[in-house]
Amino acid sequence: xxxxxxxxxxxxxxxxxxxxxxxxxxxxxxxxxxxxxxxxxxxxxxxxxxxxxxxxxxxxxxxxxxxxxxxxxxxxxxxxxxxxxxxxxxxxxxxxxxxxxxxxxxxxxxxxxxxxxxxxxxxxxxxxxxxxxxxxxxxxxxxxxxxxxxxxxxxxxxxxxxxxxxxxxxxxxxxxxxxxxxxxxxxxxxx
Numbered sequence: 001x002x003x004x005x006x007x008x009x010x011x012x013x014x015x016x017x018x019x020x021x022x023x024x025x026x027x028x029x030x031x032x033x034x035x036x037x038x039x040x041x042x043x044x045x046x047x048x049x050x051x052x053x054x055x056x057x058x059x060x061x062x063x064x065x066x067x068x069x070x071x072x073x074x075x076x077x078x079x080x081x082x083x084x085x086x087x088x089x090x091x092x093x094x095x096x097x098x099x100x101x102x103x104x105x106x107x108x109x110x111x112x113x114x115x116x117x118x119x120x121x122x123x124x125x126x127x128x129x130x131x132x133x134x135x136x137x138x139x140x141x142x143x144x145x146x147x148x149x150x151x152x153x154x155x156x157x158x159x160x161x162x163x164x165x166x167x168x169x170x171x172x173x174x175x176x177x178x179x180x181x182x183x184x185x186x187x188x189x190x191x
Contacts, residue, residue: 001029002026002027002028002029002035003026003027003029004024004025004026004027005024005025005027005058006022006023006024006065006135007022007023007024007025007056007057007058007059007065007091008020008021008022008023008056008057008059008064008065008068008088008091009021009022009023009025009036009044009054009055009056009057010054010055010056010057010078010085010086010087010088011043011044011047011048011051011053011054011055011085011086012047012051012085012086013043013047014050016080018078018080018086019043019044019047020057020068020073020076020078020086020088021038021042021043021044021068022065022068022069022138022142023036023038023044023056024036025056031095031115031118032114032115033112033113033114033115034056034095034097034099034112034113034114034115035110035111035112035113036048036110036111037108037109037110037111038108038109038111039107039108039109040104040107040108040109041107045109045111048099048102048111049102051085052098052099052100052113053085053096053097053098053099053113053116054085054096054097054099054113055084055085055086055087055088055094055095055096055097056094056095056097057087057088057091057092057093057094057095058091058092058093058094058095058124059088059090059091059092060092060124060125060126060127060131061090061091061170062130062131062134062135062138062170062171062174063134063170063171063173063174063177064076064088064090065134065135065138065174066134066135066137066138066141066174066175066177066178067174067177069138069139069141069142070138070141070142070177070178070181072177072181076088076089076090077089077090083117084096084116084117087119087121088121089121090121090122091121091122092120092121092122092123092124092125093118093119093120093121093124094118094119094121095115095117095118096115096116096117096118097113097114097115097116098113098114098116099111099112099113100112100113100114101113128166128167128171129162129165129166130162130163130165130166130167130168130171131167131170131171132162133159133160133162133163133167133171133175134159134163134167134171134174134175134178136155136159137156137159137174137175137178138174138178140152140155140156140159140178140182141178141181141182144181144182152182152184153184156179156182156184159175160175160186163175
């Protein structure tokens with residue numbers, strides 16, 4: 001049965017420079033077949049259409065996911081490999097994907113591809129409820145233009161509790177960034 005995994009997809013701009021964005025591809029359990037649904041207007045989709053390749057990264061860095069989700073990308077260490085593409089150096093694992101099928105019949109295109117090569121950069125440290133809450137908050141932030149404000153605030157309050165209970169500095173840093181973007185309070189309780 002296919003599943004969705006969350007991570008970062010790196011593609012290359014026309015000038016060869018790095019572009020990265022959070023993505024939740026649908027994959028099979030063997031990680032051989034990949035399907036993503038980027039908006040046709042996105043840089044990611046335009047890059048994939050032109051190059052037919054991307055490198056998907058699994059990471060335990062929830063700040064990277066959150067900042068990429070709202071377009072406040074930091075310069076991150078990455079290396080170029082002509083046969084693979086851009087590899088983010090602080091990722092845990094990467095997968096080079098060749099995309100061969102593009103359905104553009106709707107606003108969100110469907111790009112399908114297969115695994116070409118994979119690699120491990122470092123051990124996966126793991127996730128806690130705080131990291132999961134940051135990912136959910138980042139997804140919420142990407143939908144702020146289509147969700148009712150009341151719904152955002154209700155969901156936000158629930159996610160903040162999770163980060164307060166189980167998050168470390170990385171999770172709190174990510175939530176502060178998302179709070180600013182969503183124009184919501186983020187106060188760390190001291191009790």
